[in-house]
Amino acid sequence: MNPARVQQILQQGLAQHQAGRVQAAAALYAQLRKLAPRSFEAHHLGGAAALQLAQPAEAEKLLARAIALNPRSPTTYMCLGLAQGSLGHNLEAIKNLRRSVELDANNYEAWGHLGSLLTIDGKLEDAATSYRKSIALKPVYAQAWSGLGSVLQLLSRSQEAITHQTRAIELDPQHPKARFCRAQAYFSMHCLDEALADFDAQLARFPDDLEARSYRLFILNYSSEVSREKLFAEHRIFGTAAAKTKPLRPQLARPPIEPNESKKKxxxxxxxxxxxxxxxxxxxxxxxxxxxxxxxxxxxxxxxxxxxxxxxxxxxxxxxxxxxxxxxxxxxxxxxxxxxxxxxxxxxxxxxxxxxxxxxxxxxxxxxxxxxxxxxxxxxxxxxxxxxxxxxxxxxxxxxxxxxxxxxxxxxxxYAPPTCAPEPAQLGGQAGQPITFGSFNNISKLSFQTLRLWAAVLNAVPGSRLLLKSSGLCEEMIAPRLLAAGLDRSRIELLAATTTIAEHLALYQRIDVALDPLPYNGTTTTCEALWMGVPVVTLLGDRHAARVGASLLTAIGHPEWIALSDNDYIRISAELANNTAKRTALRLSLRDDLRRSPLLDHxxxxxxxxxxxxxxxxxxxxx
Incomplete structure (x- = not known):
C-alpha cells in the first residue's frame, strides 16, 4: 500500500463529494478500498455515498464493515441506521441509531433520524421524545420540528401539529414535507380551505410530489363545492403525472391471450x-x-x-x-x-x-x-x-x-359487525326526555352544508338535541362552525374518542335517529348505527361518496330513509323522531334486518x- 497514493485518492474523493459529485466520489472510494481494504474512511465514506445514491443495500454492507474497523464512530452508526431503515430493517436501524446517540448525545441529526424510525415503528411517544431532544440541541432544525408535528398529528393533537409544522416552514420555506403535513392537520380539523391552500403551495414548489397531489384529491371529496366533473378532471391530472414516473422494469402485459390451464389458482x-x-x-x-x-x-x-x-x-x-x-x-x-x-x-x-x-x-x-x-x-x-x-x-x-x-x-x-357490540338498549328519547339526533362520523365530514341541514332538522323537532362524536373534536374549533350554520350550541353535545370499540358502540344507545353527512356519507358509522338499532337518514347525492348511505339502506330493506331533497331529509328525520312506537320496534328489529340482508351474507x-x-x-x- 502506498500511503501517499491512498491519501491522494481520499482527498480527491472528499473534494468530489463536497462538490456534490457523489457518483464520482463513490468511484474514488471504491478505488481506495482496493488499495486500503482496512481503511475505515474508505468504507465509511463509501457507505455514506451509497446512501446518497439511494443504494441502501450497498451502504449497509460498507457501513457495517466500517463499524467493524471502528466501533466507536457515532456518525457511522447513524448512517448504518438510515440504510437499514430504507431496507425496512427497522429493529436493527433503531438499535444502531440508539448506539449513535449513546456515543454522541449531542448529535441532533441522529436524534431526529431516530424519531423518524420510531414513528415508523409505531412508538409515537418515544419518537416525540427523540424529536424534542433534537430540537433542544438545535432549535433551528426544521426537520425535527416537522417530524414532531407529524407525530403529534398521529396522536390526534392537530392544533399542536399545525404549530410545529408552521415553525418548520418558518425555518425552511423549502422544506419538502412541512406544508404537506400541515395540510393534513388542517384537514383533520375540517379546515378545508387552509388544507387546500397548503397543498397548492406544496405543489407549486414541488410539482412532482404525487403524494401531495393524491392527498389533495382525497380532500376534494369532502367539499360540496367541487363538481363531479371537476373532481374527475383533477383525478385524470394525477393519472397523467403518475404515468410519467419510471418503473424499475418494463410494464407487464395484460393476462396471456389464452389462460394457462395448468395454473389451477x-x-x-x-x-x-x-x-x-x-x-x-x-x-x-x-x-x-x-x-x-x-x-x-x-x-x-x-x-x-x-x-x-x-x-x-x-x-x-x-x-x-x-x-x-x-x-x-x-x-x-x-x-x-x-x-x-x-x-x-x-x-x-x-x-x-x-x-x-x-x-x-x-x-x-x-x-x-x-x-x-x-x-x-x-x-x-x-x-x-x-x-x-x-x-x-x-x-x-x-x-x-x-x-x-x-x-x-x-x-x-x-360488513362484519364487531363481536364486542352490546345489545341494543332502550330508546334515548324516553318519556320526558328530549329526542337525540346524532352522528359519530369523522369531523372532516361535517361540512357547512351538512351542519346547516342538521340545524333545520333540529328546528323541525322542538327540544331535540344533537350528539356529535369524533376524534379531534374540540370546542374552540367546532363552536364557530356550529354558529355559522345556525345551530344552537346549547342543543349540541360533543363527545371525544373512546378507548374501546365496545364503549364507542354503547354510545349509540343515546341516539334516537342517526344523521348521515354530505357530500361524504358514512359507511362504517352507518352500519354501526343500524347494528345498534338506530335508524339512519341519508340524502341521495350525485357521486359515490354521496350515495353509499343509499346503497346500505337499500341493502337492508329500508329505502324509505333515503331523502331526495333537503326538505325530504328534514321530513324523514322529524317523522322518525316523532314516532316513538316505530323507533322502539326498530331498536329490536334492525339487527335482524342486517342479519337477513346481503350486507351480512358473507x-x-x-x-x-x-x-x-x-x-x-x-x-x-x-x-
Whole structure:
C-alpha cells in the first residue's frame, strides 16, 4: 500500500463529494478500498455515498464493515441506521441509531433520524421524545420540528401539529414535507380551505410530489363545492403525472391471450394501509374468510406501522403477508414483481399511505381498486373498480372513471359487525326526555352544508338535541362552525374518542335517529348505527361518496330513509323522531334486518366477489 497514493485518492474523493459529485466520489472510494481494504474512511465514506445514491443495500454492507474497523464512530452508526431503515430493517436501524446517540448525545441529526424510525415503528411517544431532544440541541432544525408535528398529528393533537409544522416552514420555506403535513392537520380539523391552500403551495414548489397531489384529491371529496366533473378532471391530472414516473422494469402485459390451464389458482394480492382495526377491515375480513381457496391464492400487503389483533386474523387468511411501511417505492415495486401476483387489488385509493403511483407501472397483469376510496383513481393502468348500481348508477358514473366499473348486485359491501357490540338498549328519547339526533362520523365530514341541514332538522323537532362524536373534536374549533350554520350550541353535545370499540358502540344507545353527512356519507358509522338499532337518514347525492348511505339502506330493506331533497331529509328525520312506537320496534328489529340482508351474507358476497375476479381475468385473457 502506498500511503501517499491512498491519501491522494481520499482527498480527491472528499473534494468530489463536497462538490456534490457523489457518483464520482463513490468511484474514488471504491478505488481506495482496493488499495486500503482496512481503511475505515474508505468504507465509511463509501457507505455514506451509497446512501446518497439511494443504494441502501450497498451502504449497509460498507457501513457495517466500517463499524467493524471502528466501533466507536457515532456518525457511522447513524448512517448504518438510515440504510437499514430504507431496507425496512427497522429493529436493527433503531438499535444502531440508539448506539449513535449513546456515543454522541449531542448529535441532533441522529436524534431526529431516530424519531423518524420510531414513528415508523409505531412508538409515537418515544419518537416525540427523540424529536424534542433534537430540537433542544438545535432549535433551528426544521426537520425535527416537522417530524414532531407529524407525530403529534398521529396522536390526534392537530392544533399542536399545525404549530410545529408552521415553525418548520418558518425555518425552511423549502422544506419538502412541512406544508404537506400541515395540510393534513388542517384537514383533520375540517379546515378545508387552509388544507387546500397548503397543498397548492406544496405543489407549486414541488410539482412532482404525487403524494401531495393524491392527498389533495382525497380532500376534494369532502367539499360540496367541487363538481363531479371537476373532481374527475383533477383525478385524470394525477393519472397523467403518475404515468410519467419510471418503473424499475418494463410494464407487464395484460393476462396471456389464452389462460394457462395448468395454473389451477389465480394469485390475488391486496395492498392496503388498513389491514388493522380500521373501517376497511370490517368489510374486507368476511370476504377474505370466505373467498374460495380452490380458485384463489391470497397475498396481503400491509403498509402501516400499526399491526394488531385484526392484522393477525387477516394474516392467518393469507399464504403470504408483507408490511411495506417505511420502504422506498422502488423496493416495494421490486418485492411485488418478485411475488408476481396475477391480480393486484388496491384498497386505499387516494387515502393516506397509498401506493397508487406504483400501479401506473402495472405491477400485475390485472389491477383493480375497491373499498377504501369513493371514486376513481384516475389511473389508466387501473383496469377495474368494484362497486354497485346504487353507489355508481349505470350510465351516470362510468364517464367519471378511468376504470371499467364492475357492479355487484345487490350491494358492494360485506360488513362484519364487531363481536364486542352490546345489545341494543332502550330508546334515548324516553318519556320526558328530549329526542337525540346524532352522528359519530369523522369531523372532516361535517361540512357547512351538512351542519346547516342538521340545524333545520333540529328546528323541525322542538327540544331535540344533537350528539356529535369524533376524534379531534374540540370546542374552540367546532363552536364557530356550529354558529355559522345556525345551530344552537346549547342543543349540541360533543363527545371525544373512546378507548374501546365496545364503549364507542354503547354510545349509540343515546341516539334516537342517526344523521348521515354530505357530500361524504358514512359507511362504517352507518352500519354501526343500524347494528345498534338506530335508524339512519341519508340524502341521495350525485357521486359515490354521496350515495353509499343509499346503497346500505337499500341493502337492508329500508329505502324509505333515503331523502331526495333537503326538505325530504328534514321530513324523514322529524317523522322518525316523532314516532316513538316505530323507533322502539326498530331498536329490536334492525339487527335482524342486517342479519337477513346481503350486507351480512358473507358467503354469498365472497362468491360474487370471486366470480367477478374470475370473469375480469377471463375477459382480459381473451382481449
Amino acid at each position: 389465480i394469485s390475488v394480492a391486496f395492498l392496503s394501509p388498513d389491514l388493522r382495526t380500521h373501517s376497511v377491515a370490517y368489510f374486507l375480513e368476511p370476504l377474505l374468510h370466505h373467498l374460495d381457496r380452490e380458485r384463489f391464492e391470497i397475498t396481503l400487503y400491509h403498509d402501516h406501522f400499526c399491526t394488531d389483533d385484526t392484522s393477525a386474523r387477516l394474516r392467518a387468511l393469507a399464504v403470504r403477508w408483507r408490511n411495506f411501511i417505511g420502504l422506498a417505492a422502488d423496493i416495494v415495486e421490486s418485492m411485488i414483481r418478485e411475488d408476481a401476483p396475477d391480480i393486484l387489488i388496491d384498497l386505499a385509493g387516494h387515502t393516506g399511505f397509498n401506493r397508487l403511483p406504483l400501479y401506473a407501472h402495472r405491477l400485475a397483469p390485472l389491477q383493480i381498486t375497491y373499498l377504501g376510496y369513493p371514486g376513481t383513481t384516475g389511473l389508466a393502468e387501473m383496469d377495474y373498480r368494484f362497486t354497485d348500481e346504487i353507489a355508481d348508477p349505470p350510465g351516470e358514473s362510468d364517464a367519471f372513471h378511468s376504470e371499467r366499473l364492475v357492479r355487484f348486485a345487490p350491494t358492494a359491501w360485506s 358467503v354469498g358476497q365472497a362468491a360474487r366477489f370471486g366470480e367477478a375476479l374470475h370473469q375480469c381475468w377471463k375477459t382480459n385473457s381473451r382481449a
